Amino acid sequence: MSNPTNVALTAVYGAMELSDEEFFALTDRSLAPRPSGMLADKLASLGIGPQHHLLDVGCRDAAHTIALVQRFGCTALGIDPVAERIAEGQSAITAAGLDEQMETVVGWIENIPAADASVDFVWCRDMLNHVAELSIGLAECYRVLRPGGRMLVYQTFSTELMEPKEAAFIYNTMGIVPQNQSDAFFEETAQSVGFVIAEKDPITSEWREFWEEDGTRKTSEQLLRIARMRRNRDELIPLLSETHYNIEIADCLWGVYQMVGKLCPTVYVLEKE
Numbered sequence: 001m002s003n004p005t006n007v008a009l010t011a012v013y014g015a016m017e018l019s020d021e022e023f024f025a026l027t028d029r030s031l032a033p034r035p036s037g038m039l040a041d042k043l044a045s046l047g048i049g050p051q052h053h054l055l056d057v058g059c060r061d062a063a064h065t066i067a068l069v070q071r072f073g074c075t076a077l078g079i080d081p082v083a084e085r086i087a088e089g090q091s092a093i094t095a096a097g098l099d100e101q102m103e104t105v106v107g108w109i110e111n112i113p114a115a116d117a118s119v120d121f122v123w124c125r126d127m128l129n130h131v132a133e134l135s136i137g138l139a140e141c142y143r144v145l146r147p148g149g150r151m152l153v154y155q156t157f158s159t160e161l162m163e164p165k166e167a168a169f170i171y172n173t174m175g176i177v178p179q180n181q182s183d184a185f186f187e188e189t190a191q192s193v194g195f196v197i198a199e200k201d202p203i204t205s206e207w208r209e210f211w212e213e214d215g216t217r218k219t220s221e222q223l224l225r226i227a228r229m230r231r232n233r234d235e236l237i238p239l240l241s242e243t244h245y246n247i248e249i250a251d252c253l254w255g256v257y258q259m260v261g262k263l264c265p266t267v268y269v270l271e272k273e
């Protein structure tokens with residue numbers, strides 16, 4: 001008997017060009033993914049040093065800002081709209097003995113509390129998705145950078161594998177501006193405010209693979225958490241609220257989608273000539 005699925009079934013269950021052992025040997029080996037520390041290494045390669053002033057936009061609790069100041073000896077300003085995170089950041093700065101070198105203040109990328117041309121490097125990690133008027137935010141970064149200054153951007157974009165319903169859930173739940181999920185829109189906007197795109201480096205799943213391979217297993221844990229949260233929804237929602245339940249699911253999906261290619265983290269170096 002023949003039916004339209006015969007060919008596909010032969011492909012699915014018939015012999016492959018490689019034995020299972022050969023196939024697994026090829027696909028289960030590490031492709032030497034880069035770790036997340038490559039971002040600070042990139043800043044090092046741009047020549048940052050003690051004579052420079054760094055702006056961290058969307059610094060949250062300043063964990064990265066503090067690590068950068070400790071590594072490079074530069075001065076720094078961190079800004080973020082969430083006052084409780086800024087307060088945590090300020091305590092951490094004091095605990096690290098860095099009050100003379102850096103501070104964090106409540107602030108928005110759309111209205112940066114810094115003078116024109118007063119900053120040597122802008123560090124912009126994982127925050128542009130939230131900026132309603134990207135051109136205003138990027139123009140502010142351009143304004144505060146000195147001529148010759150550089151902006152290091154880490155930003156996650158959606159790929160053609162992201163389905164509309166998946167995108168809608170993640171964007172609505174996490175406060176993400178849909179148009180900012182396009183790398184083409186980001187590049188046009190950066191260039192329109194005066195930046196030159198000196199470098200574009202798609203990270204794809206590298207950091208995620210690294211965390212699986214080094215035993216941190218961040219993405220596997222997120223996958224397991226999604227499964228358990230879905231099965232345990234009735235117990236969790238009264239404890240967490242529906243809003244926070246969905247935020248936690250979306251946050252885990254963010255990691256899983258990076259791993260499977262629906263989201264593509266990308267690093268850019270932008271230059272103010």
Ligand SMILES: C[S@@+](CC[C@H](N)C(=O)[O-])C[C@H]1O[C@@H](n2cnc3c(N)ncnc32)[C@H](O)[C@@H]1O
Pocket residue numbers: 057058059060061064079080081082085107108109110124125126127130131
């Ligand atoms: C995903 S977190 C990233 C935090 C940190 N940069 C990091 O990489 O760990 C995004 C941060 O951007 C901040 N943020 C959102 N909108 C912002 C805006 N308009 N201006 C400055 N920061 C903003 C949020 O409050 C949050 O702390």
